[in-house]
Amino acid sequence: MNAKLKELQILGIMLGVFLAAYFIPFGAPRFLSGLHEAFFMLQDYARLHVLLCLIPALFIAGAVSVFISKSAVIKYLGPKANKILAYTVASVSGAILAVCSCTVLPLFTGIYKRGAGLGPAVAFLYSGPAINVLAIVLTARILGLEIGIARAVGAVVFSIILGLIMHFIFRKEELQRQGEFDYVDLQESSPLWQKIIYFALMILILITLTWAKPGGSNSAFMSFMYAYKWIISGILAFGLGLSLVLIYGFKLWKVLLTALVVTAAGILFPSQPLIAYIIGLVMLVGFLTQEKGELKDWLGSTWSYTKLIMPLLFVGVMIAGSLLGRPGHEAWIPSYWIETAVGGNSLGANFFASISGAFMYFATLTEVPILQGLLGSGMGKGPALALLLSGPALSLPSMLVINTVLGLKKTSAFVTLVVILSTITGYLFGTFFA
Numbered sequence: 001m002n003a004k005l006k007e008l009q010i011l012g013i014m015l016g017v018f019l020a021a022y023f024i025p026f027g028a029p030r031f032l033s034g035l036h037e038a039f040f041m042l043q044d045y046a047r048l049h050v051l052l053c054l055i056p057a058l059f060i061a062g063a064v065s066v067f068i069s070k071s072a073v074i075k076y077l078g079p080k081a082n083k084i085l086a087y088t089v090a091s092v093s094g095a096i097l098a099v100c101s102c103t104v105l106p107l108f109t110g111i112y113k114r115g116a117g118l119g120p121a122v123a124f125l126y127s128g129p130a131i132n133v134l135a136i137v138l139t140a141r142i143l144g145l146e147i148g149i150a151r152a153v154g155a156v157v158f159s160i161i162l163g164l165i166m167h168f169i170f171r172k173e174e175l176q177r178q179g180e181f182d183y184v185d186l187q188e189s190s191p192l193w194q195k196i197i198y199f200a201l202m203i204l205i206l207i208t209l210t211w212a213k214p215g216g217s218n219s220a221f222m223s224f225m226y227a228y229k230w231i232i233s234g235i236l237a238f239g240l241g242l243s244l245v246l247i248y249g250f251k252l253w254k255v256l257l258t259a260l261v262v263t264a265a266g267i268l269f270p271s272q273p274l275i276a277y278i279i280g281l282v283m284l285v286g287f288l289t290q291e292k293g294e295l296k297d298w299l300g301s302t303w304s305y306t307k308l309i310m311p312l313l314f315v316g317v318m319i320a321g322s323l324l325g326r327p328g329h330e331a332w333i334p335s336y337w338i339e340t341a342v343g344g345n346s347l348g349a350n351f352f353a354s355i356s357g358a359f360m361y362f363a364t365l366t367e368v369p370i371l372q373g374l375l376g377s378g379m380g381k382g383p384a385l386a387l388l389l390s391g392p393a394l395s396l397p398s399m400l401v402i403n404t405v406l407g408l409k410k411t412s413a414f415v416t417l418v419v420i421l422s423t424i425t426g427y428l429f430g431t432f433f434a
Contacts, residue, residue: 034322034332041321041361042314045102051274052209053103054310055281060202061106062302065114066294067195077116078178090123091159092131102313102361104128105401106305112405118174119167122414125402127159130393135368139388142368146433147381151388154425158389162417169413194247201240208233230273234262237280248295250287258283309401316397320361342374342383345430347423353383354422357391358415359399367391382430390422 025031077086104125112121131152140148167174211229214222225232241255258280265276288299325331341352362370371384394415403411 030330030332030334033330034325037325037329037331038318038322040329041326042318044326045313045317045361049103050310051277053206054106054313056202056206056209057103057106058302058305058309059298060199060206061110061305062298062300063199063202064107064110065301065305066297067198068114077111077120081117081120086117086120087123087160087163090120090163091127091156102317102395102398102401105309105313105398109305109309109401109405115178117167117178118170118406118410119163121163122166123159123163125414126162126393126418127155128393130155130159130389135392139368143371143375143384144381147385147388150385150425150429154385154389155393158418158421158425161421162414165417166410166414170410194243198240198243198247201236201243205233205236205240208236230266230277234259234266234276237262244295250291250295254283254287258287308404312400312404313397316395316400317361320359320396324360338374342387343378343380345380345382345427347427349380349383350386350423350426350430351419353379353387353426354390354419357387357389357422358394358419359396360391361395361397362391380430381433382426382428384426385429386422386426389425390418394418 075081077090107128108121108125111124112118116124136148136152136155139151208225208229211222211225213226238255238259241250241258244250245252245255261283262276262280265279266273269275285299288295291299322331323333325335338352338356342349342356367388371379371387374387375381375384399411399415402414406414
C-alpha cells in the first residue's frame with residue numbers, strides 16, 4: 001500500500017510540473033512582473049530589515065534562551081503567573097519595540113520555548129509589531145486622529161483578547177505542554193538587575209538601529225535620534241560589550257579592539273555606516289566562537305533560531321511579492337481589485353481588508369503611506385482600520401514561521417481570530433464614523 005502511495009505521489013508531482021510548464025504564461029507581462037516583484041521585495045527585505053532588524057532580534061532571542069532561566073519565564077509569563085502582570089507586560093511590549101511582523105518572531109519563539117504560556121506569548125506576538133508608537137503617531141497625523149486612537153486602543157485590547165481566547169481554546173494542550181517544563185526556582189547565574197541592564201542595552205540597540213527617518217514636522221528629538229543613530233548605536237554597543245565583560249567574563253581587550261576597529265571603519269567610510277556595523281558584527285561572532293559556557297551557547301542558540309526562521313521568511317517574502325508586489329508596483333493580483341473590494345463599509349469590504357492585510361507584508365511604518373493611497377482611491381475608514389489591525393501584526397512569511405512553532409491548528413486559530421476581530425472592529429468603526 002505504501003509503495004502504491006509513493007508511486008501516486010511521484011505521478012502527482014510529475015503531472016503538476018507538466019501542467020505548470022504547459023499552462024503558465026511565462027511570456028505574459030503580468031507573470032513576469034510578479035516574478036520581478038518577488039525578487040525586488042526580497043531585495044528590499046534584505047536591505048532594509050535583515051541586518052538592522054532581524055539579526056539583532058535573533059541575538060536577543062538567543063540571549064533569552066541562554067541567559068533567562070526557564071523558571072523565570074514560567075514564573076512571570078507562565079500559565080500560573082499573575083494574569084494581570086503577564087498580559088500587561090505582553091500587551092504593551094510593542095510600545096518600545098518598533099519591529100515588523102517578521103522581526104518579532106525570534107523574540108516570540110524564544111519566550112515561548114522557554115515556557116511562557118500560550119496566552120501571554122500570543123499577546124506579545126500580536127502587540128510587538130501592532131503597538132508601534134512611531135507608527136501610531138504617524139497614523140494619527142496622516143490618516144486622522146480618530147484612526148490613530150482607534151488603532152492604539154484596538155491593538156492593546158486585541159492582544160489581550162487574543163491571548164485569553166487562545167489560552168481558553170487550547171487550555172488542555174497548554175497544561176500538557178507546561179508539564180514538560182520542570183519548574184525549579186534555581187539560583188540565577190547573575191543578579192536580576194544585571195540581566196535587566198544587559199537586555200535593555202540590546203533592545204535599545206535594536207530600537208536605535210531601526211529608527212525611521214522623520215518627516216518635516218517631527219520633533220527635534222526624533223530628528224536628532226535619526227541623524228545620530230549610528231553614533232548612539234555604537235555607544236550602546238560599547239556599553240553592551242562592557243556588560244559582557246562585567247557580567248559574563250568576556251575579555252576586555254576584545255571589546256576595546258572591536259571598538260577601535262569599528263570606529264576606524266566609521267571614520268574611513270562615513271557615508272557607509274553599514275561597513276562599520278558589519279565589521280563589528282563579524283568580530284563579535286568570531287570572538288564568541290572562541291568562548292566557552294554561556295557566551296558560546298548564546299551564539300549557538302542565535303544560530304539555531306536563524307536556521308529555523310530566516311529561510312521561511314525569505315520564501316514567504318517572495319510569495320507575498322509575487323502575489324501583491326511592492327506599493328505602486330503591479331504583481332499577479334491587480335491592485336485595482338483590492339481598491340474596488342475595500343470601498344464603502346460593508347462587512348465584506350472589512351473582511352477583505354482584514355484578510356488581505358493578514359497575508360500582505362508590511363515593513364515597519366510603510367502601512368501608513370500605503371493606506372493613504374488606498375483611502376485616496378475610495379477605501380472606507382472601516383476597512384482602513386481593519387487592515388491596520390491585521391496587517392502589521394501578520395504576514396504570509398510570519399505565518400510560515402509561526403506554524404513551525406505553534407503547529408497548524410494553533411496558527412490557524414490565531415490568524416482566524418485576528419481576521420474576525422479586525423473585521424468586526426473595522427465595521428463598527430466605519431459605521432460610527434460614517
